Amino acid sequence: MYYTIGEIAKKLNLTTYTLRYYDKEGLLPFVERDGNGIRRFKDSDLEWLSIIECLKQTGMPLKDIRVFIDWSIQGDDTIAQRLELIRCQREAVQQQIEQLHQTLKTLDYKCWYYEKAKEAGTCEIHRQLTAKDVPDEFHDVFCRLHHLSPDDAQGKQSKAG
Amino acid sequence: MYYTIGEIAKKLNLTTYTLRYYDKEGLLPFVERDGNGIRRFKDSDLEWLSIIECLKQTGMPLKDIRVFIDWSIQGDDTIAQRLELIRCQREAVQQQIEQLHQTLKTLDYKCWYYEKAKEAGTCEIHRQLTAKDVPDEFHDVFCRLHHLSPDDAQGKQSKAG
DNA sequence: ATACTCCTTACAGTTCGCTCTAAGTCAAGG
DNA sequence: CCTTGACTTAGAGCGAACTGTAAGGAGTAT
Missing domain, CATH: 1.10.1660.10 (Multidrug-efflux Transporter Regulator; Chain: A; Domain 2)
Known part of the structure; x- marks a missing residue:
């Protein structure tokens, strides 16, 4: 066919x-x-x-x-190379998945951020909120976004986005 | 600063x-x-x-x-749009992760394929092997690669790659 | 016959996301 | 004073992966 x-x-x-x-x-x-x-x-x-x-x-x-x-x-002389290449791409894909999970967490935080802002009618609400008001699940995202070390996030407020 | x-x-x-x-x-x-x-x-x-x-x-x-x-x-007038956009990208990322899991499964199958070929010293080994010799976990990948419906894979052999 | 549709090649153009060059400005150091 | 080095802009160039065009051929339908 x-x-x-x-x-x-x-x-x-x-x-x-x-x-x-x-x-x-x-x-x-x-x-x-x-x-x-x-x-x-x-x-x-x-x-x-x-x-x-x-x-x-x-x-x-x-x-x-x-x-x-x-x-x-x-042909068959290159089987080992092909296996190696496929294994290498497998690794790469695993890393991409990991990276996307990070990205997903960041977007989850941003959803929360804008849901809060929408409720309040203003992003200003996040000036009052500090790290302890941020749900635990977003703690590390919050620190990453603010380029903080994870234990140094007490009074930090969001100014961007 | x-x-x-x-x-x-x-x-x-x-x-x-x-x-x-x-x-x-x-x-x-x-x-x-x-x-x-x-x-x-x-x-x-x-x-x-x-x-x-x-x-x-x-x-x-x-x-x-x-x-x-x-x-x-x-400013605050666009909070709803921004939330919408973030939610949309969240969806997109979830789909990408799903897609990458598919890709990973295909690569796993290919690893198995070349490990078998390497053992045998030739890809010809896969002419003898049929769907029932393929580990169960790779059944659906095998069908996808051969553009078969999942129950129609009995005697199929690999000719590519 | 001629129109239609699908195929062919060669090659030009487009979009994206940089990447670099050229020419110039400014502040600090010897 | 002059060099060094980091900054500035405008704009050219690049590589990847298409995307489209022009000119032509073969097969079918009316």
């Missing part, structure tokens, strides 16, 4: 521009052509594209993804 | 170029100048910059962060 570039684009929610761009960048060396030079995508190409998509999600630049593809095409 | 742009750059691990660029883009309207036009950063500006950093981490483009800053400068 073969697919045209347009069908694949639709299936994967990409544009044909993007797919041709990937091909030009050497990410799709596995895609065959018919007698007229028209790309014929196979089911196994969809698998390749899923892997490319996965690596893109890790934040890997296209030229590095290309290296991985090249290794894969090269 | 005032800081120069160079001191702030060092403190936040940015370049002075970046900070001036942010200023040019309207992200730092709160930064004061001395008589010679030199930027004087205050402690509360560090708090602003932390918030900018947080929003950047959510993937928000600088021009949208600028909107948030503008609202903040405008």
Whole structure:
């Protein structure tokens, strides 16, 4: 079963521009052509594209993804390198998740901040509130935002945002 | 206590170029100048910059962060909008975390795939292996990668990567 | 025949987020 | 007085990842 570039684009929610761009960048060396030079995508190409998509999600630049593809095409001699690369990206993703949890906590604090301000009708309310009025769960976020050491937050007030 | 742009750059691990660029883009309207036009950063500006950093981490483009800053400068009339925006970014971050967990699972599968291949000395091993040889935890990843419905994975073999 | 649609290539243009250069100002130190 | 070094601006340049255009070809529909 073969697919045209347009069908694949639709299936994967990409544009044909993007797919041709990937091909030009050497990410799709596995895609065959018919007698007229028209790309014929196979089911196994969809698998390749899923892997490319996965690596893109890790934040890997296209030229590095290309290296991985090249290794894969090269064959069994590069298995160890490919394993190493995947493990490395795994680590990177774990760190990104951790980072996003931090970001989420900061946004939670900001939600609380603006909910309080909305109740009061003014951000001025946070001049009265000090660290001890801030819910415990936001204590460390509060300190991070104010560039304070965690035990040095008694009387601090928010002036920004 | 005032800081120069160079001191702030060092403190936040940015370049002075970046900070001036942010200023040019309207992200730092709160930064004061001395008589010679030199930027004087205050402690509360560090708090602003932390918030900018947080929003950047959510993937928000600088021009949208600028909107948030503008609202903040405008004052209490925009509290509801700001709350809305923060809640929206919170949602976005939760989705990103979910997405990264998917990506992590895919990488875990790929680790397993290459560990098996490394043991065997060849990726050919995965031609023998079928869905029932794939550990249960990877079943759904396996199906996703092969664009299969989850109950239709009996005899499928990997050809890519 | 001719219109339509989908494909092809080559290459130009766009957006984002910096990154750097050039030319100049100012304050401190020898 | 002169150099050094950190600051200023305007504006050019860059790399990544698309995004779009122009010109053309093949296959089908009327």
